[in-house]
Amino acid sequence: MNLLAIETSCDETALAIFNFDKKQKKEIKFSVLSNHVLSQINIHREFGGVFPALAKREHAKNIVQIFEECLKEANLYKEKSVKIRDTKKKKIKKLLERESEMCGEILSLAQKIEKPDIDAAAITSGPGLAPALWVGINFAKALNILWGIKIYPINHMEGHIISAFVSPISEKNFLIKDISYPALALLISGGHTEINYFEKIGKYKKIGQTVDDATGEAFDKVARSLGLPYPGGPEISKIAALARTNNLQIEKEFKLPRPMLHSSDLNFSFSGLKTAVINTIKKMKEANKSDEEIKNKIALDFENAVTEILIKKIKDAVEKYNAKSLVIGGGVIANTFIRKNFLEFSEKENLNLYLPEKFLTGDNAFMIGTVALHKIVNGKKKTKIKNIKADSNWSVENL
Numbered sequence: 017m018n019l020l021a022i023e024t025s026c027d028e029t030a031l032a033i034f035n036f037d038k039k040q041k042k043e044i045k046f047s048v049l050s051n052h053v054l055s056q057i058n059i060h061r062e063f064g065g066v067f068p069a070l071a072k073r074e075h076a077k078n079i080v081q082i083f084e085e086c087l088k089e090a091n092l093y094k095e096k097s098v099k100i101r102d103t104k105k106k107k108i109k110k111l112l113e114r115e116s117e118m119c120g121e122i123l124s125l126a127q128k129i130e131k132p133d134i135d136a137a138a139i140t141s142g143p144g145l146a147p148a149l150w151v152g153i154n155f156a157k158a159l160n161i162l163w164g165i166k167i168y169p170i171n172h173m174e175g176h177i178i179s180a181f182v183s184p185i186s187e188k189n190f191l192i193k194d195i196s197y198p199a200l201a202l203l204i205s206g207g208h209t210e211i212n213y214f215e216k217i218g219k220y221k222k223i224g225q226t227v228d229d230a231t232g233e234a235f236d237k238v239a240r241s242l243g244l245p246y247p248g249g250p251e252i253s254k255i256a257a258l259a260r261t262n263n264l265q266i267e268k269e270f271k272l273p274r275p276m277l278h279s280s281d282l283n284f285s286f287s288g289l290k291t292a293v294i295n296t297i298k299k300m301k302e303a304n305k306s307d308e309e310i311k312n313k314i315a316l317d318f319e320n321a322v323t324e325i326l327i328k329k330i331k332d333a334v335e336k337y338n339a340k341s342l343v344i345g346g347g348v349i350a351n352t353f354i355r356k357n358f359l360e361f362s363e364k365e366n367l368n369l370y371l372p373e374k375f376l377t378g379d380n381a382f383m384i385g386t387v388a389l390h391k392i393v394n395g396k397k398k399t400k401i402k403n404i405k406a407d408s409n410w411s412v413e414n415l
Contacts, residue, residue: 017035021137021382022156023172023381024155025149027056027060029075030054031050033134042194043193044192046190047188048188050085052086053381054078056074071148072151076151080125087129098126099127100126112154126162135165138168138387139155139167141153143171149406156404160401167404169404170384171415177201180376197216198337200223201345203346204231206347213333213339219415220412220413224283224329231286232249232347238293238315252319255311259316269299270296272293272296297314326358330342331365340367341367344358346377359371
C-alpha cells in the first residue's frame, strides 16, 4: 500500500510517500519512497515569528510542485495525456476558489499524468494555524475528487508522539517500535508544552501543560530580548554550549528563577521566566556588564532553567503514574542539552526513553504518515470527506 502524507500546520510545507504492508501487527515496518520539507523560516524571520496569511500563501504556492517532485522520486510519476471530466473540474474550482493558482497547477498536473499509485492520504487537520491547515486539507480533498484517494485526518501532536517510536533499519526503511506501558508523552514545541499519560496509542490524557507560554515560544522571546535572530532556540543553544565549554559561572544575584518547579501539579509556566530575563538584563546593564557577558550568561542560565523545570515535572509525573516509558516529541527536543539531560535522567530512573531522530523533531510529513500507518494497520476506517476540517485547537485528548 502507498500512502501520501501532507503537513501544512505552520511554516513548513511537507510531503512524504510511504510504502507498507497493511497486514502487520505490533511493530510496523515501512519504506519511505520520498520525503520533502520546504521551510519558510527565511520568509518569516523579519517578522520575528510566523505570519499566518503569508504561511498560507507560501503553502499554496509550493505544495503542487513538491507533490510532483515526490511522485517522481517515488517512481509514481507516469506521463500520459488525460482528459478531466467537467464535473470534477467544477468541484475542484469551487473547492479551491480562494487558491486559484494552486487550482490551476493541480488541474494542469492531473491532465499530464496517470492516476498515481497512491491508496490513501494522511493530512494534518490540527492543531496549527487555520489558514495554513486548510491549504493541505483542500489539496488532499482535490486529490480525492480527481483520483478517489481516501483521506485520514491526523492530529499534529500525535505525529510528534509516534515519531519518537520510529527506528531506522536502513536509509529508506524504518520500524515503528512497540513500547512498554503505562507511558508519558512530553510534547515541547513552539506552540505546546504538555504531558500526556497513555496506556495505548490513540488514547491520551493530558496531566500537565503550560499555563502561559510554550517552551519554544519562550526560547524565541528570550532570544529576541538578547537581540538574537529568529528562530531563537538554536541560537540560545549555541551560545549556552560555548558558555558551558568555557565553564562560565553565573553570579547569585543574576540567577534566573525556576517558575512552578515545586508546585503540587504538573503544570509549567515560562512567561515569568521570560519576564525575569528582561529584568535581569536590565540589572546586568546597570552593573556595567558587557553585552557579550549578558548574552552568554542569560543564554546559559535560561537553558539550564528550562531543562531543570522539564526534568522535575517529568520526575514527578513518573512517580505519580508509575510510568515505564517516556516519549518526548516536538521541535525543542532537538536541543542537545535537553536531550542529554533526559538521556541521563532516564538511565538513572531505569525508564524506557523514546526520542525522535533529529530530522523528525521539527514539523514534517514523515511523522504525520507514521500516525496514519498505525491507524491503517490497526483497522481504522477513513473519515468522511465532509467531516474533515481544520481545527486550530484540536487536543490530542480528543482524537
